[in-house]
Amino acid sequence: MPGWIRAYVRWVEALNYRVGRVAMYLLFVIMGILVWSSVTKVAHLPALWTLEMAQFTLVAYYLLGAPYSLQLGTNVRMDLLYARLRPRMQAWWDAITIFALIFYLGVMLYGAIDSTVYSFEVGERSPTAWRPYLWPIKTIICLSFVLMILQAFVHLFRDIAVLRGEEL
Template sequence: MPPWTVSYVRRVEAFNYRVGRFAMYLLFVIMAILLYSSFTKIVHLPALWTLEMAQFTLVAYYLLGAPYTFQLGTNVRMDLLYARFSPRSQAMWDVVTIFCLIFYLGVMLYGAVESTAYSFEYGERNPSAWRPYLWPIKLIISFSFLLMLLQATVHLIRDIAVLRGEEI
């Protein structure tokens, strides 16, 4: 494989690894928010922001962790037939199917960027008692889809390398 592709694979995977490791700790943030919510309900001073903040943090946890999960190969896969294939056949099948994933992620990224731009432009807020701005979570969603798209291209490059008998 050309040196620039190897460099691209290494840089994307290193970045997604760091983001994924950071995202793992968001679970503790969610727990802290929910514990705070429980405490405030016990003392009869419930906070309005805790449920939505926990939901936003869960979205960030899930979506920022997705490229990391895909990178490690721990994503859910229907292995009924795939697991029986040789590594070369698996790579060939992945090269065919990854284009569906890349198309899907491209459409999702386009929609996420459009929605984020709308939120910035109009100051969109969540219709609740707390009324937080929605652009921060929409920006995280857009960023997550971009990282997932980059990781899918890395997966494609790795599969092409396997088909060529090379390893990155």
């Protein structure tokens, strides 16, 4: 494989590894928010922001962790037939199906960018009592789709390398 592909793979995997490892700690942030929510409810001082903040944090946790999950191969795969294939045939199948993933993520990114731009333009807020701005979480969603697309291309390059009989 060309040197630029090898550099791309190293760069994207290092980036997604770091982002994924940081995103793992968002679970503790979610737990802290929910503990705070419980404490304030027991003290009869319910906080308006806790449920929605926990939801936003969960979205960031899930979406920023997705490229890391894809990188590690811990994503869910229906392998009724796939597991029985030889590694070269698995690479063929992955190389074909990765285009569906890239297309899907591209459509999702397009919609996310459109929604984020709208959110910035009108100062969109959540229709709850807390009324937080929505552009921060929408920006995180866009970033996560970009990282997922970059990781999908890494998988495509790895599959091509397997088909060519090379190590990447």
